[in-house]
Amino acid sequence: MDTMDKINKFRDERDWRQFHNEKDLAISISLEAAELLELFQWKTPEEATANGLERIKEELADVLIYSHMMASNLGLDIDEIIADKLKKNALKYPVDKSRGNKGKYTEL
């Protein structure tokens, strides 16, 4: 079973689709992203990842799970929307201007 099917199976076994309006799913993604970020609070990246990898895995997975649920609701294909966005980003960040440059595209 692929990842989206596993997530949908988990949701449907619990009959949770009825609660999953997209606004609350967007809130969920934001909250899980905050729980992930919390693992880095008051720490250097090295400190956070050295001791907290197990929790990072879990919170990152939660962000991804809710993102898949949003995509499922809207009939979106994860790989396709990522590929489309990378194409758009490639136009905003041309290789020759952005190589080794962390500036925002509006500042390039």
Add this chain to the structure above:
Amino acid sequence: MDTMDKINKFRDERDWRQFHNEKDLAISISLEAAELLELFQWKTPEEATANGLERIKEELADVLIYSHMMASNLGLDIDEIIADKLKKNALKYPVDKSRGNKGKYTEL
């Protein structure tokens, strides 16, 4: 090329791996989640998705792209961490107790 390879190729062509410490990636995921959530602000889910699907796709893709970048940094397999987390969630939310119930596991 699979999705992770496409994302890594995009990053490496721009030599951006050097900027991608995990703390700032966690910030990025949080900021992209906020941009996604912004599309739902002051709106019902129906209003937001009826007119805003193109923008939703883009911001959801950004959340997913940064999540893949975090996973890449830490050598994590996306499908594996999702599968592992679903197993943990299944223990916290047993089907018989959580079916049709949106309560948090601490309240079940």
Add this chain to the structure above:
Amino acid sequence: MDTMDKINKFRDERDWRQFHNEKDLAISISLEAAELLELFQWKTPEEATANGLERIKEELADVLIYSHMMASNLGLDIDEIIADKLKKNALKYPVDKSRGNKGKYTEL
């Protein structure tokens, strides 16, 4: 003692100023905002405020406390920066165009 003094006293009694770099304070504000938002997840505003007022007070206070700490670090006066921002917002949202209109200023 005024509110800012109370907050600084709390911080200094614990000798926490040394940890309070502005980047981590910005993370803290964001995390407390997420904890506040969590109280509204999967709920209508009415459901959330009817039963959750005590928790809302606490999380809202946390957002405000960290915001004061950021202001203290940077030598900013809370009332002054709010007054300045209201003046800027008044230019972006002129009364005649924005009355009863929830559109963003770019759409007015």
Add this chain to the structure above:
Amino acid sequence: MDTMDKINKFRDERDWRQFHNEKDLAISISLEAAELLELFQWKTPEEATANGLERIKEELADVLIYSHMMASNLGLDIDEIIADKLKKNALKYPVDKSRGNKGKYTEL
């Protein structure tokens, strides 16, 4: 006029109270916190505050303005909820255990 009155005047001149349900205000606080955090992304605290103080002031003010609006909706006094929360935090973080210690209260 005090700060809360100024904020309420701004809102009421535009007849915006009708849109300000507490769930969307909680979303707003979270989004403004993200805009503040964005000013620190990919930067050290020193880099961010050296060049970005004007923007930091504005985004911090936005967090505070929406926090006041939430308090206004719920009939809460800002200074009072902060004072109450500081008292609770003082119990969670006793001076003798937390002095110079950035650990979470569950780890003290």
